[in-house]
Each structure stands twice: as structure tokens, then as C-alpha cells.
Amino acid sequence: MPVDARAIFIPGGSEIDPLRRGVPVDKEGHPPPMARVENTDISRVRNYPMQPPTIPHTIDGYQVDLNSNRCMLCHARANAATFQAPPVSVTHYMDRDDQFLATISPRRYFCNQCHVVQTDAPTLVANGFKDIDTVMALPAPPGGH
Numbered sequence: 268m269p270v271d272a273r274a275i276f277i278p279g280g281s282e283i284d285p286l287r288r289g290v291p292v293d294k295e296g297h298p299p300p301m302a303r304v305e306n307t308d309i310s311r312v313r314n315y316p317m318q319p320p321t322i323p324h325t326i327d328g329y330q331v332d333l334n335s336n337r338c339m340l341c342h343a344r345a346n347a348a349t350f351q352a353p354p355v356s357v358t359h360y361m362d363r364d365d366q367f368l369a370t371i372s373p374r375r376y377f378c379n380q381c382h383v384v385q386t387d388a389p390t391l392v393a394n395g396f397k398d399i400d401t402v403m404a405l406p407a408p409p410g411g412h
């Protein structure tokens with residue numbers, strides 16, 4: 268009989284077991300449900316400068332290959348106003364020597380290398396990351412910083 272198990276990490280638990288999710292080795296676990304892609308048009312906060320923003324819309328069927336780049340249909344500077352999409356920033360037109368190119372840089376052509384859709388997937392392992400605003404709001408340690 269398959270055993271139910273969800274990919275949820277219990278903080279303070281004695282084990283981190285993202286693979287078997289606590290299911291005994293002689294039992295077969297149910298695979299966790301696939302995460303749903305959010306299509307809310309609501310951008311998530313970036314945690315640090317130079318973080319690639321997550322994609323606040325679905326990208327099903329958006330092809331990016333040698334002949335066409337669906338993302339640039341809306342995100343190229345020339346088309347951005349028509350589709351009310353934020354244009355890709357200048358970094359996307361720069362080569363590795365920081366020279367500006369007329370078209371999207373080959374280094375930035377495959378958007379999904381860096382940008383991912385937003386899903387409702389549960390967090391698998393605890394994460395104590397604090398952004399700089401949170402760190403600066405903390406009381407100074409005795410003796411100063």
C-alpha cells in the first residue's frame with residue numbers, strides 16, 4: 268500500500284528527508300502533487316540586487332529556439348508598451364565585455380536559464396535568509412557592528 272507523504276519540512280524535526288519524505292524504505296510513498304504555476308500578474312519581491320525576477324505569468328507554449336523567442340515578443344523594448352510588459356533591462360543587451368549590442372545578447376537569449384515561473388510549491392527545507400532591510404533593522408550587537 269502506498270503511504271501518503273507530503274514534501275513538507277518540519278522545522279525542529281530531527282531529520283531532513285526531502286527524498287523519501289519520512290516514508291519507510293520498505294513502503295512506496297505517493298508522489299507529492301505537482302505544484303501549480305501562479306498566473307496572478309503579481310511580481311514577487313526581489314531579495315537582493317541582481318536577482319533575476321520570477322515570472323508572474325504562465326509560460327506554457329512560449330517557445331524559445333533558434334528561429335524565434337516568444338518572450339521577446341512582449342519584453343523587447345520596441346514591443347513592451349504594446350503588451351504593457353516591463354522591457355528587459357540594459358544588461359540583457361550587453362556582451363561579456365560590457366559592450367551594448369543592438370539585439371538581445373546571446374548570453375541572455377534563453378530566458379529560462381535565469382527566470383522561473385512562480386509556483387505554490389511548499390518549501391522543502393527551512394531557509395533563514397534575511398534581506399538587507401531586515402538586517403539593517405536589527406538592533407546593533409553590543410560593541411557596534
Ligand code: HEC
Pocket residue numbers: 307308309310311320321322323324326329337338339340341342350351352353378379382
Ligand atoms: C504576451 C506577452 C508576454 C510574453 C509572451 C511573455 N511575457 Fe513576461 N510579462 C508580460 C507582462 C504584461 C508582464 C508584467 C506583469 C504581468 O502582467 O504579468 C510580464 C512580466 C514578466 C517578468 C517580471 C518582471 C519584473 O520586473 O518583475 C518576467 C521576469 C517575465 N515576464 C519573463 C518572461 C519570460 C522569461 C517569458 C518567455 C518564457 C515571458 N515573460 C513571456 C508579458 C509577456
Ligand code: HEC
Pocket residue numbers: 317318319320336338339342353354355356357358359371374375376377378379380381382
Ligand atoms: C543570465 C541570466 C539571465 C537571462 C538568460 C535573462 N535574464 Fe532577465 N534578468 C536577469 C537579472 C539578473 C535581472 C535583474 C538585474 C538586471 O536587470 O540585469 C533580470 C531582469 C529582467 C527583467 C526586469 C527588468 C527590469 O528593468 O526590472 C525582465 C522583464 C527580464 N529580465 C526578462 C528576461 C527575458 C524576456 C529574457 C530572455 C530574452 C531574460 N530576461 C534573460 C537575468 C537574466
